[in-house]
C-alpha cells in the first residue's frame with residue numbers, strides 16, 4: 256500500500272515534470288488563489304499590527320469620560336456635533352486624587368477649540384487645548400524648552416501657553432519662543448514652554464496644537480462652563496474594570512443619578528483596552544473575510560483541475576484498461592488518480608505560497624519606503640492552512656474523475672480509440 | 673481442468689440491435705495444454721479471449737476457471753485473479769507510453785500482494801526474452817518485435833498459470849514472429865498453459881491442439897499431429 260502510493264506519486268511527479276507548461280497551466284488557478292490568500296493574510300496582519308501598535312503607543316491604560324449617554328460601541332454624542340453641558344470642571348477635580356478611586360493615576364480636563372494664533376505678522380490656525388491636571392501622566396510627551404503651567408497658574412486663570420513643535424516653527428521659525436507673547440482671539444498669552452516633536456498618535460497630532468490652562472480656556476477664550484471631555488489613566492491595565500466602575504459611582508453621586516443601570520447616565524466612560532480588543536476583533540474579522548473571498552478563487556481553480564483530470568481520464572482510457580487487465584483493482588485506480596490530483600493541487604499550493612510570500616515581501620518593502628512602521632510577516636498557520644486547503648481541494652475535485660476512471664470496464668477501456 | 677466452458681454466449685446490445693458474437697460454446701482446456709484458436713476476422717476470437725482472461729463477462733453460460741465459477745466473483749476477486757493467475761499478450765502490444773521497458777514489465781507487480789523484489793524479477797524475465805540490453809529504452813525507441821517481447825515479459829512477470837496471446841505475431845515480420853513463438857514454446861515446455869489466437873496455420877501449429885471458430889460457433893477442435901518447433905535461432909526446423 257505504502258509502496259503503491261510511493262510508486263504513484265513518483266510516476267505522477269515524473270509526468271508533471273515531463274510536461275512543465277501544461278502542468279503550470281493546470282495549477283495556475285490554485286497558484287493564484289493561494290497567492291491571493293497569502294498576500295491578504297500577510298498585508299492584513301501588517302495593517303493590523305500598525306493599528307494595534309498605534310493604540311499601544313497611545314496606551315492601553317487610558318480612560319475617556321464624555322458628556323451624554325452613549326451606547327459604549329456607538330459614536331459619542333459630541334462627535335455628532337451635539338453640545339452637551341453635563342460634564343463640569345468640578346467633576347474632573349472630584350475624580351482627581353479621590354481616595355475612593357485608588358488606581359486612577361492621572362486626570363486631565365479638556366476643552367478644545369480651533370483658533371487662529373498671531374505673533375507679530377505671522378498667524379497660524381491650530382487646535383487650542385485647554386488641558387488641566389496631570390498632563391504628562393496622561394498624555395506623555397516632553398518639554399523641549401521652558402516649563403509647563405502650574406496648578407496655581409490654573410487657578411489664577413493665567414494667560415500662559417505651551418506650544419507644540421509645529422506651531423513653534425510656524426510662528427517663530429528658528430528664533431526662541433519662550434518669553435514671547437502671542438495672541439489667541441485678541442487675548443495676549445505668554446509662551447512659557449515648547450513641547451518636543453512627537454508626531455501623530457492615532458488621530459491626534461501632538462505637534463500641531465498648543466496647550467493653555469483649562470480654566471483660562473473656558474472663562475476667557477470660550478466663555479463656557481462645561482468640559483468637552485476628561486481623559487484619565489489607571490496605574491495598571493488590570494485595574495481598569497474596577498476603576499471604571501468607581502468613576503461611574505463618583506459621577507452618579509455628583510450628578511444625583513440614583514439609577515445604577517447606566518441608562519440614566521449623563522456621561523459615558525470608555526477605555527482604550529476595550530477599544531483595542533474591539534479593533535482587534537474587527538480587523539481580524541475583516542482579514543479572514545477577505546481571505547475567504549480570495550479562497551473562493553481556489554474553488555474555481557479546483558473546478559478547473561477537475562475538468563483537466565476528466566480530460567486526462569478520457570485520454571488515458573487505454574492505460575486504465577491495461578492497468579485493470581494486469582490486476583489493478585478499482586481502489587488502485589481511484590487511489591492513483593486521487594494521488595495525481597492531490598499532488599497537482601499541493602504543488603500548486605506550494606508555488607502559490609512562494610509567489611504570495613514574494614509579493615507580500617515586495618509590498619512590505621514599498622510600504623516601508625513610504626515611511627510606515629511596517630513588518631513583513633507570514634504566519635506558519637496561514638502556510639499550513641493554504642497547504643491543507645490545496646490538498647483538500649485536490650481530494651474533493653479529484654474524487655469524481657478518479658471514480659469515473661475506476662468504473663471503466665477493462666475490455667471497453669482496452670478497445671477505446 | 674483449468675478451463676471449463678458450457679453454452680457460453682456473448683451478445684452486444686446497441687439500442688434495439690442485438691449482435692450475437694458467441695453462440696453457445698462448449699470446450700475444456702487442461703493445465704499445461706498449448707491451444708491455438710483460429711477463425712476468420714470477426715468470428716469472435718478476441719471476444720472469447722477477453723472472457724477467458726476475465727476481462728469481460730459472458731451474457732449467459734458457465735465459465736469455470738481453476739474450478740471456480742467466475743459468475744460469482746466480484747470486481748476485486750477478478751482483479752486479483754488477473755494479477756496472479758493470468759498473463760495477457762494483446763494484439764496491439766498495449767505498453768504504457770513515455771515509460772521505459774523495465775517499468776512496463778514491473779507494472780503487474782505494482783498490484784501484486786506477493787512480496788517479490790520487482791526490479792530483480794522484471795530484469796530476469798526481460799533477460800529470458802532476450803531484452804536484457806533494452807531495460808532503460810522507452811517504448812517508442814524499440815522495434816515491434818521487441819515491443820511484443822516486452823508485452824510477453826510483462827505477462828510472465830507474475831508467474832501466471834495461463835497465458836493468453838491474441839495474435840502476438842500479427843504485427844511482426846516472419847523472423848520476429850518465429851522468435852516470439854519460440855518463447856511460447858519454451859514456456860509451454862516449462863509447464864505453462866498457453867492459449868493463442870492466430871490467423872496463420874503455420875503459427876497455429878506450434879500448439880498441441882487447434883480450436884476453429886466461425887460466426888461465434890466452434891467448427892473444429894483437433895490435435896496437431898506434426899507439431900512445429902523452432903530451433904532456438906529464429907529459424908524453422
Ligand SMILES: Nc1ncnc2c1ncn2[C@@H]1O[C@H](COP(=O)(O)OP(=O)(O)OP(=O)(O)O)[C@@H](O)[C@H]1O
Pocket residue numbers: 684685686691693711712713714715716717718719720
Ligand atoms: N462493443 C461491441 N458492440 C457490438 N459489437 C461488437 C462489440 N465488440 C465487438 N463486437 C463485434 O463482435 C464481433 C467479434 O469481434 P472480435 O473482436 O471478437 O473478432 P475477432 O475474431 O477477434 O476478429 P479479428 O481477427 O479481426 O481480430 C465483431 O463482428 C464485432 O463487430
Ligand SMILES: [Mg+2]
Pocket residue numbers: 717718719763838
Ligand atoms: Mg481479434
